[in-house]
Amino acid sequence: MTILDKILAEKEKEVAQLKATYQQGQHQVGFERRSLYDSFMHADKMGIIAEIKRASPSKGTINEAVNPAEQAKHYEENGAGVISVLTDTPFFKGTMADLKAVRKAVKLPILNKDFIIDEIQIDRAKDYGASVILLIAAALPKERLQQLFNYTRSYDLDVLFEIHNEKELAVAKEIGANIIGINNRNLKTFEVDLATTERLAKDIDTTRTLVISESGFSTKEEVERIKQSGVRGILVGETMMRSDDLKKTFDELRVPLS
Numbered sequence: 413m414t415i416l417d418k419i420l421a422e423k424e425k426e427v428a429q430l431k432a433t434y435q436q437g438q439h440q441v442g443f444e445r446r447s448l449y450d451s452f453m454h455a456d457k458m459g460i461i462a463e464i465k466r467a468s469p470s471k472g473t474i475n476e477a478v479n480p481a482e483q484a485k486h487y488e489e490n491g492a493g494v495i496s497v498l499t500d501t502p503f504f505k506g507t508m509a510d511l512k513a514v515r516k517a518v519k520l521p522i523l524n525k526d527f528i529i530d531e532i533q534i535d536r537a538k539d540y541g542a543s544v545i546l547l548i549a550a551a552l553p554k555e556r557l558q559q560l561f562n563y564t565r566s567y568d569l570d571v572l573f574e575i576h577n578e579k580e581l582a583v584a585k586e587i588g589a590n591i592i593g594i595n596n597r598n599l600k601t602f603e604v605d606l607a608t609t610e611r612l613a614k615d616i617d618t619t620r621t622l623v624i625s626e627s628g629f630s631t632k633e634e635v636e637r638i639k640q641s642g643v644r645g646i647l648v649g650e651t652m653m654r655s656d657d658l659k660k661t662f663d664e665l666r667v668p669l670s
């Protein structure tokens with residue numbers, strides 16, 4: 413059983429509970445659309461999706477005591493384009509309350525980073541103020557991914573469609589994903605390799621599809637390297653959570669796009 417299988421098994425239980433208890437529309441925070449696609453496609457610097465990540469299965473505790481609202485404000489002040497909030501509790505120690513707090517604290521689009529397997533999680537994300545939903549190709553069959561994709565788009569929210577190999581890239585194209593996240597981390601082995609982005613981005617029309625490279629970024633050299641593949645954004649978790657000089661970290665990673 414892989415870690416992803418374990419996480420998904422837990423998610424099934426969470427969703428069953430949610431279906432029994434969740435009241436639609438309870439948390440609506442004055443929803444207004446904040447588009448990831450438009451802002452990153454037209455930027456002249458590498459877009460940064462900065463993540464609130466307390467812990468992870470591969471690294472254990474990263475910063476469990478973080479104040480998500482404060483952290484998000486610092487991300488915004490220093491040049492983030494989107495804030496990603498991990499809301500999975502059993503494996504990443506995040507909560508939906510974190511997302512709500514972040515939504516109140518910043519003006520940027522917010523990505524609800526979770527393992528989405530059911531429409532009710534999308535309803536909840538929207539109610540809490542998310543503008544972008546993560547769909548992980550490896551988590552579900554294509555038909556189900558298509559349904560969840562269409563459902564999210566019907567709310568006018570963006571989908572970050574996460575892939576890790578050629579087969580998943582084919583699925584992303586069939587579904588019509590306009591924002592593709594290439595995860596450099598192998599969810600089975602936790603190994604990180606930027607070559608994953610280079611290999612897969614080659615087969616994407618990056619003038620029309622927004623490509624985000626995810627995981628493993630800590631230096632300017634790494635960003636300069638993947639920029640050559642037409643990537644317009646990176647998703648950075650651990651480096652942001654551990655940084656004691658966010659201004660410097662952002663200045664380094666936000667390389668010019670030309």
Ligand SMILES: O=P(O)(O)OC[C@@H](O)[C@@H](O)c1c[nH]c2ccccc12
Pocket residue numbers: 463465498525526574595626627628629647648649650651
């Ligand atoms: O902490 P890193 O190496 O910067 O990685 C961030 C992000 O890519 C990672 O948190 C992530 C990518 N895809 C995911 C899916 C679920 C949970 C987490 C993730």
